[in-house]
Amino acid sequence: MVLELKAPEEPTVTALLPLVPTFLSYILSFIFVGIYWNNHHHLFQAVEQVDGRILWANLHLLFWLSLTPFVTAWMGANNFAAWPVALYGVDLLLAGVAYFILVRTLLARHGEDSVLASAVNRDFKGKISVVIYATAVPLAFVSTWLAGGLYVLVAIIWLIPDRRIEDRLNP
Amino acid sequence: MVLELKAPEEPTVTALLPLVPTFLSYILSFIFVGIYWNNHHHLFQAVEQVDGRILWANLHLLFWLSLTPFVTAWMGANNFAAWPVALYGVDLLLAGVAYFILVRTLLARHGEDSVLASAVNRDFKGKISVVIYATAVPLAFVSTWLAGGLYVLVAIIWLIPDRRIEDRLNP
Amino acid sequence: MVLELKAPEEPTVTALLPLVPTFLSYILSFIFVGIYWNNHHHLFQAVEQVDGRILWANLHLLFWLSLTPFVTAWMGANNFAAWPVALYGVDLLLAGVAYFILVRTLLARHGEDSVLASAVNRDFKGKISVVIYATAVPLAFVSTWLAGGLYVLVAIIWLIPDRRIEDRLNP
Amino acid sequence: MVLELKAPEEPTVTALLPLVPTFLSYILSFIFVGIYWNNHHHLFQAVEQVDGRILWANLHLLFWLSLTPFVTAWMGANNFAAWPVALYGVDLLLAGVAYFILVRTLLARHGEDSVLASAVNRDFKGKISVVIYATAVPLAFVSTWLAGGLYVLVAIIWLIPDRRIEDRLNP
Numbered sequence: 001m002v003l004e005l006k007a008p009e010e011p012t013v014t015a016l017l018p019l020v021p022t023f024l025s026y027i028l029s030f031i032f033v034g035i036y037w038n039n040h041h042h043l044f045q046a047v048e049q050v051d052g053r054i055l056w057a058n059l060h061l062l063f064w065l066s067l068t069p070f071v072t073a074w075m076g077a078n079n080f081a082a083w084p085v086a087l088y089g090v091d092l093l094l095a096g097v098a099y100f101i102l103v104r105t106l107l108a109r110h111g112e113d114s115v116l117a118s119a120v121n122r123d124f125k126g127k128i129s130v131v132i133y134a135t136a137v138p139l140a141f142v143s144t145w146l147a148g149g150l151y152v153l154v155a156i157i158w159l160i161p162d163r164r165i166e167d168r169l170n171p
Numbered sequence: 172m173v174l175e176l177k178a179p180e181e182p183t184v185t186a187l188l189p190l191v192p193t194f195l196s197y198i199l200s201f202i203f204v205g206i207y208w209n210n211h212h213h214l215f216q217a218v219e220q221v222d223g224r225i226l227w228a229n230l231h232l233l234f235w236l237s238l239t240p241f242v243t244a245w246m247g248a249n250n251f252a253a254w255p256v257a258l259y260g261v262d263l264l265l266a267g268v269a270y271f272i273l274v275r276t277l278l279a280r281h282g283e284d285s286v287l288a289s290a291v292n293r294d295f296k297g298k299i300s301v302v303i304y305a306t307a308v309p310l311a312f313v314s315t316w317l318a319g320g321l322y323v324l325v326a327i328i329w330l331i332p333d334r335r336i337e338d339r340l341n342p
Numbered sequence: 343m344v345l346e347l348k349a350p351e352e353p354t355v356t357a358l359l360p361l362v363p364t365f366l367s368y369i370l371s372f373i374f375v376g377i378y379w380n381n382h383h384h385l386f387q388a389v390e391q392v393d394g395r396i397l398w399a400n401l402h403l404l405f406w407l408s409l410t411p412f413v414t415a416w417m418g419a420n421n422f423a424a425w426p427v428a429l430y431g432v433d434l435l436l437a438g439v440a441y442f443i444l445v446r447t448l449l450a451r452h453g454e455d456s457v458l459a460s461a462v463n464r465d466f467k468g469k470i471s472v473v474i475y476a477t478a479v480p481l482a483f484v485s486t487w488l489a490g491g492l493y494v495l496v497a498i499i500w501l502i503p504d505r506r507i508e509d510r511l512n513p
Numbered sequence: 514m515v516l517e518l519k520a521p522e523e524p525t526v527t528a529l530l531p532l533v534p535t536f537l538s539y540i541l542s543f544i545f546v547g548i549y550w551n552n553h554h555h556l557f558q559a560v561e562q563v564d565g566r567i568l569w570a571n572l573h574l575l576f577w578l579s580l581t582p583f584v585t586a587w588m589g590a591n592n593f594a595a596w597p598v599a600l601y602g603v604d605l606l607l608a609g610v611a612y613f614i615l616v617r618t619l620l621a622r623h624g625e626d627s628v629l630a631s632a633v634n635r636d637f638k639g640k641i642s643v644v645i646y647a648t649a650v651p652l653a654f655v656s657t658w659l660a661g662g663l664y665v666l667v668a669i670i671w672l673i674p675d676r677r678i679e680d681r682l683n684p
Contacts, residue, residue, distance in 0.1 A: 003408055007415035011423030030408070034401040038394060052209060056330070059205040066174055066201070073178035081182030159398070223551060227672070230547040237516055237543070244520035252524030345579055349586035353594030372579070376572040380565060501569070 004073055022076025025088075028151060029072040032092060033065060035158045036099065039126075043102075046116040049109055057098070057105040064095035085147050086140035092151065093133035100126055129154045175244055193247025196259075199322060200243040203263060204236060206329045207270065210297075214273075217287040220280055228269070228276040235266035256318050257311035263322065264304035271297055300325045346415055364418025367430075370493060371414040374434060375407060377500045378441065381468075385444075388458040391451055399440070399447040406437035427489050428482035434493065435475035442468055471496045517586055535589025538601075541664060542585040545605060546578060548671045549612065552639075556615075559629040562622055570611070570618040577608035598660050599653035605664065606646035613639055642667045 003026050008015035047054075071091045075084040103123055110116040136150035174197050179186035218225075242262045246255040274294055281287040307321035345368050350357035389396075413433045417426040445465055452458040478492035516539050521528035560567075584604045588597040616636055623629040649663035 003412055005412050007412060007419050009419060011416070011420035011425050013425060016429075027405075030401075030405055034398070037401065038397045041392075041397060042394070050212075052213075055209045055212060056205070059201075059208065063198075063201055070174055070176050070178060074182070077178050077180060078182035083182050083184060087187075221554075223555075226551040226554060227547070230543075230550065234540075234543055241516055241518050241520060245524070248520050248522060249524035254524050254526060258529075345583055347583050349583060349590050351590060353587070353591035353596050355596060358600075369576075372572075372576055376569070379572065380568045383563075383568060384565070 002069065004069055019076075021079050022073065025072045025076035025080075028155065029068050031155045031159070032095075033068060035155070036061070036065060036095065039099070039158075042119065043106065043116075046114070046119040047106060047110070048114070048116070051109060054102070054105050054109060057102040061095060061098035061102050064091055064098050067091050068095075080144050080148060082141050082144055085144045086137050089133055089137040089140060089147060089151065092154075093130065093137060096126065096130040096133055100130060125157055128157065173240065175240055190247075192250050193244065196243045196247035196251075199326065200239050202326045202330070203266075204239060206326070207232070207236060207266065210270070213290065214277065214287075217285070217290040218277060218281070219285070219287070222280060225273075225276050225280060228273040232266060232269040232273050235262055235269050238262050239266075251315050251319060253312050253315055256315045257308050260304055260308040260311060260318060260322065263325075264301065264308060267297065267301040267304055271301060296328055299328065344411065346411055361418075363421050364415065367414045367418035367422075370497065371410050373497045373501070374437075375410060377497070378403070378407060378437065381441070381500075384461065385448065385458075388456070388461040389448060389452070390456070390458070393451060396444070396447050396451060399444040403437060403440035403444050406433055406440050409433050410437075422486050422490060424483050424486055427486045428479050431475055431479040431482060431489060431493065434496075435472065435479060438468065438472040438475055442472060467499055470499065515582065517582055532589075534592050535586065538585045538589035538593075541668065542581050544668045544672070545608075546581060548668070549574070549578060549608065552612070555632065556619065556629075559627070559632040560619060560623070561627070561629070564622060567615075567618050567622060570615040574608060574611035574615050577604055577611050580604050581608075593657050593661060595654050595657055598657045599650050602646055602650040602653060602660060602664065605667075606643065606650060609639065609643040609646055613643060638670055641670065 003023075005019055005022055005026070008019070068091060071084070071088045075081075075088045078084045100123070103120055103126065106116055107114075107120065132150050132154050136147040139150070140147035174194075176190055176193055176197070179190070239262060242255070242259045246252075246259045249255045271294070274291055274297065278285075278288055278291065303321050303325050307318040310321070311318035345365075347361055347364055347368070350361070410433060413426070413430045417423075417430045420426045442465070445462055445468065448458055449456075449462065474492050474496050478489040481492070482489035516536075518532055518535055518539075521532070581604060584597070584601045588594075588601045591597045613636070616633055616639065620627075620630055620633065645663050645667050649660040652663070653660035
């Protein structure tokens with residue numbers, strides 16, 4: 001994740017102001033890519049076997065993450081307008097689906113009794129994220145604030161340590 | 172492989188449309204680089220010894236892959252015109268040849284009885300890819316659709332799990 | 343850390359001159375990123391356990407470091423004007439704070455008696471860096487030379503081998 | 514090493530022609546960075562201990578290598594004019610000196626009897642490269658062909674397997 005911000009040619013705070021939406025988009029994207037980075041680290045520590053199917057599932061996730069700088073820049077450059085906010089959500093949604101597929105592919109290879117299976121558990125956060133993204137995308141055309149708020153909600157769900165949120169939501 | 176797409180300044184679907192050819196080129200290139208990534212992973216798991224010759228064969232492959240963003244961008248920016256489509260194929264062809272050389276260099280070092288030799292087997296896909304690329308490049312000046320179709324065919328050959336296609340083509 | 347310098351279109355020394363401030367900024371930033379790279383290497387050699395908290399503390403540091411090319415380019419393009427010099431210091435300051443948090447997070451996980459705890463020791467340099475940055479940022483509006491000099495001072499503190507400076511400052 | 518070539522907007526061979534000097538510069542730089550990559554791989558396989566001094570010597574080498582895309586682009590964009598060709602050589606020279614320092618730093622740490630010391634041997638190629646670069650830089654103002662030829666000569670020296678050239682030059 002690289003910040004694609006052209007440095008303004010004037011050394012004033014005013015010259016920085018138009019970059020604020022892009023900077024906010026960047027923070028959000030940095031957190032989302034960070035979530036995948038962390039989950040990926042967690043996941044692959046329990047991985048014992050890798051085959052072609054797993055490598056492709058992994059590249060599939062990487063593909064949607066590689067689009068993040070583009071959708072981030074479009075959303076930032078257009079001040080969180082409806083279409084860019086929706087497309088940003090579509091990218092998050094497809095990355096979320098790709099992560100879901102990656103987890104299933106890993107489970108299929110490692111079996112129900114593996115360390116991996118117990119580490120992944122029910123992957124509650126992964127599933128709820130996909131549901132929230134799918135809800136947020138159409139809502140972008142009603143209110144970009146609502147859609148953006150739902151993206152932030154997903155980020156918060158992941159930033160809260162596992163036990164607390166799972167205990168609260170699955171008593 | 173990085174998507175070199177400048178975010179449009181207008182938040183409309185119409186503003187995205189001119190980027191579609193570049194996006195399609197990007198998907199194709201992502202898959203090709205992914206194929207090399209996966210094969211490389213597969214190959215180097217069986218590698219036991221590395222010498223200068225192998226490092227250079229590897230860098231030679233990397234060189235042609237490093238040109239992928241350029242040929243991808245040229246093909247996308249010019250809506251799949253003949254010359255860019257041909258040059259794209261030339262790059263794929265030379266990457267394919269470089270991969271072939273890398274495999275031979277590794278085999279020369281590891282010997283006929285090594286784990287590597289049995290892992291590589293006859294490298295059927297590698298050879299057929301080079302033949303298809305060599306056919307597709309001149310065909311780009313007859314029909315860019317035909318050339319493009321052959322590039323996609325190579326991608327499909329690699330995406331199908333090994334056993335199935337090898338069984339079908341080498342009964 | 344990548345030098346974002348557009349090559350001038352004229353092959354003369356005169357054409358290079360306007361790039362000198364950006365080049366100087368780049369050298370400074372390269373050293374700062376190098377300091378974190380080295381410290382990070384030193385730190386993670388003693389790390390035995392990694393959890394979500396540590397991964398996020400690490401990403402937090404990475405976030406501020408990822409802004410370095412932007413603040414470097416802004417400072418260089420504006421010939422070390424007050425606001426860019428101050429913002430550059432803010433980024434260094436926040437990276438310094440993030441490093442401090444990362445060290446605390448690692449210590450909390452590894453305990454007082456760990457190899458890590460003895461390797462980190464009192465993290466004197468980390469603390470003094472944050473203090474100097476916090477002093478330098480407001481001073482940028484008084485004298486950019488003074489602020490820049492303090493940034494260079496921090497770099498020097500880190501470049502001097504540990505024992506010498508610690509012995510001198512903590513007799 | 515990334516090819517910083519903007520894809521031309523016209524799908525013709527004519528549109529590619531102005532990029533040829535940049536492409537040739539890129540090939541040369543790719544080989545030089547490849548030489549360091551390979552030597553580095555060779556060198557660090559024999560490294561047993563790493564300290565701050567070694568990390569900084571390594572970063573120092575990385576610094577000059579990080580300038581390669583800039584000097585490559587300048588030389589390519591100006592059709593191998595004298596100043597860019599000279600500056601290109603200065604960067605190669607300083608990278609060569611940095612490599613020399615890195616080798617000495619590693620030797621100082623590992624001792625005369627280490628595996629590293631016998632792997633490095635007399636580092637003949639490293640020394641002769643620095644001498645050739647230092648000769649080529651001023652010659653760029655006499656003849657850019659001569660300077661360029663000497664750069665290519667260094668590349669060839671490194672591409673020839675070790676034993677052959679060392680046997681020939683040190684009988």
